[in-house]
Amino acid sequence: TVYHDLGNINLTFFTTRKKYERMENLRLVVKALKALRPQLDVQATTRCDLLLNGIFKISGTAAKLGRTVAYHHCTLLCNTDKHILSSVLKSPYNGIKSNATPSVPALVKNLLEEDPTLTCEMILDAIAEEYATHYHADNRITVINPADEKEFPGIHNKARELQAWDWIYGKTPKFSISKCLNIVNEQSCLDIKINMDIKSGKIETFDIDVPQPWLPPMMYNKLKDNLIGSKFCPSETTVVANALLRTCTDYKLYSKWNLLCEKVLTLM
Numbered sequence: 001t002v003y004h005d006l007g008n009i010n011l012t013f014f015t016t017r018k019k020y021e022r023m024e025n026l027r028l029v030v031k032a033l034k035a036l037r038p039q040l041d042v043q044a045t046t047r048c049d050l051l052l053n054g055i056f057k058i059s060g061t062a063a064k065l066g067r068t069v070a071y072h073h074c075t076l077l078c079n080t081d082k083h084i085l086s087s088v089l090k091s092p093y094n095g096i097k098s099n100a101t102p103s104v105p106a107l108v109k110n111l112l113e114e115d116p117t118l119t120c121e122m123i124l125d126a127i128a129e130e131y132a133t134h135y136h137a138d139n140r141i142t143v144i145n146p147a148d149e150k151e152f153p154g155i156h157n158k159a160r161e162l163q164a165w166d167w168i169y170g171k172t173p174k175f176s177i178s179k180c181l182n183i184v185n186e187q188s189c190l191d192i193k194i195n196m197d198i199k200s201g202k203i204e205t206f207d208i209d210v211p212q213p214w215l216p217p218m219m220y221n222k223l224k225d226n227l228i229g230s231k232f233c234p235s236e237t238t239v240v241a242n243a244l245l246r247t248c249t250d251y252k253l254y255s256k257w258n259l260l261c262e263k264v265l266t267l268m
Contacts, residue, residue: 002062003088007079007110009120011127013072020070022048022061029059029076032130036122037115049106050076056109078120079112098175169201169233181263185256190214192263198232215256219248223261234268241265 004010013025026044033042041053050059058077064070085108112118125141132139149155161167177196182189193209206224210217226240241261248254 002060002073002075003080003085004075005080005084007077007081007112007120009076009078009124011074011076015070015072017065017068017070020063020065020072022063022072025072026050026059026061026074028130028134029074029127032126033111033123035130036126037118040111040114047104048074050074052109052111052114055107057106058109058111076123077108077110078118078123079110082108082110095179096175096177098173100173100175165201165231165233169231172198172201174199174204177267179267181266183259183263185214185259188214192260194264194267196232196267201232203227203230203232210260215253215260219253219257220260223257223264227264232268234265237261237265237268 011025011029015021023044026048029050030042030044033040042058043051043054045051048061049057052058059074062073064073089103089105111123128141129139131137144151146152147155147159175198177194177198179194181192181194183192190211192211195205195207196203197205206227208220208224210220222244223241226244227237230236230240241258241264245254245258245261248257
């Protein structure tokens with residue numbers, strides 16, 4: 001899990017593939033923190049996390065390895081809002097299966113909670129100084145504006161691309177959902193089983209098991225046929241459901257079908 005806010009310093013180490021070494025980068029960060037505040041108990045773990053006092057996670061790691069180049073990305077909790085951090089990391093979804101690496105919950109603590117005399121700027125300066133010493137480079141920090149089109153031609157187009165559905169959801173690894181939905185309608189209470197496979201952000205397979213004779217198979221099969229190939233998102237599913245509902249003239253069936261569509265929407 002990667003979480004960002006203004007109290008969370010983000011560090012990225014760009015290297016060649018051959019020189020890629022996560023632990024060396026983390027040791028550099030630890031050395032910088034120790035130089036700033038020798039009393040801080042900060043250690044790197046075998047999972048490439050940084051722990052404060054052997055308990056609290058203050059840094060997590062991610063990486064991108066190319067054919068010839070690599071980058072190691074890590075965080076450093078300085079003064080983040082832990083209440084927001086906790087709330088956004090609690091997923092409301094269940095019944096989802098994927099090949100994604102599962103997150104491991106951990107206790108967290110801000111460095112400024114341990115030592116209120118620290119600031120994010122002090123920590124950044126210390127890391128920059130240690131980096132310069134380690135790599136025999138000039139101890140010079142260059143502040144950039146990432147939105148400067150002159151400095152970074154094409155950056156606005158890239159920003160639009162990364163904000164689009166095709167990137168945010170379309171690049172999601174394949175996953176599946178298996179859910180049993182409880183529906184209460186008038187005097188009936190029933191369970192409806194739904195299984196879906198989603199690939200590239202679109203519904204690849206959709207299987208639905210509705211107890212008969214609550215709803216004619218032809219009706220929920222229409223829903224199934226129209227959802228396959230559509231985007232896995234509430235707005236597109238709503239459009240599909242509304243189009244199908246307009247074809248129903250039986251009031252009682254309309255009510256049931258509408259209820260079914262609303263339940264399917266809860267999965268997204």
